[in-house]
Amino acid sequence: QVQLVESGGGLVQAGGSLRLSCTGSGRTFYSMGWFRQAPGMGREFVASISRSFAMTYYGDSVKDRFTISRDNAKNTVYLQMSNLEPEDTAVYYCAGETRSGSLRYVTSREENYPYWGQGTQVTVSS
Numbered sequence: 689q690v691q692l693v694e695s696g697g698g699l700v701q702a703g704g705s706l707r708l709s710c711t712g713s714g715r716t717f718y719s720m721g722w723f724r725q726a727p728g729m730g731r732e733f734v735a736s737i738s739r740s741f742a743m744t745y746y747g748d749s750v751k752d753r754f755t756i757s758r759d760n761a762k763n764t765v766y767l768q769m770s771n772l773e774p775e776d777t778a779v780y781y782c783a784g785e786t787r788s789g790s791l792r793y794v795t796s797r798e799e800n801y802p803y804w805g806q807g808t809q810v811t812v813s814s
Contacts, residue, residue: 690714697808710782717784724778740791
């Protein structure tokens with residue numbers, strides 16, 4: 689069974705930091721990403737990373753504030769979020785793909801990710 693499980697969400701004041709984690713099981717994940725969905729909004733791309741760490745992409749709204757990383761030995765991808773803003777409040781979802789077989793492949797398109805976690809809530813108070 690292929691599974692992704694997120695953790696690390698919570699309530700934080702504006703300007704604060706949080707680190708999200710997502711651990712995968714059941715398959716080798718290549719491109720992995722984070723997306724978020726605020727109430728009443730569509731799902732938004734946040735960041736993604738290749739299995740080789742060489743390639744990373746960030747959404748414009750989080751660039752220079754968030755950092756994506758991964759530990760392949762632990763099958764875990766992280767999202768370090770700094771200088772958080774109330775606009776960052778959302779449910780954050782981890783996503784992974786297992787078909788590319790490429791160490792350098794990375795995608796920001798949600799339709800390219802067949803596996804998703806259950807989501808973790810991040811709330812930033814002003």
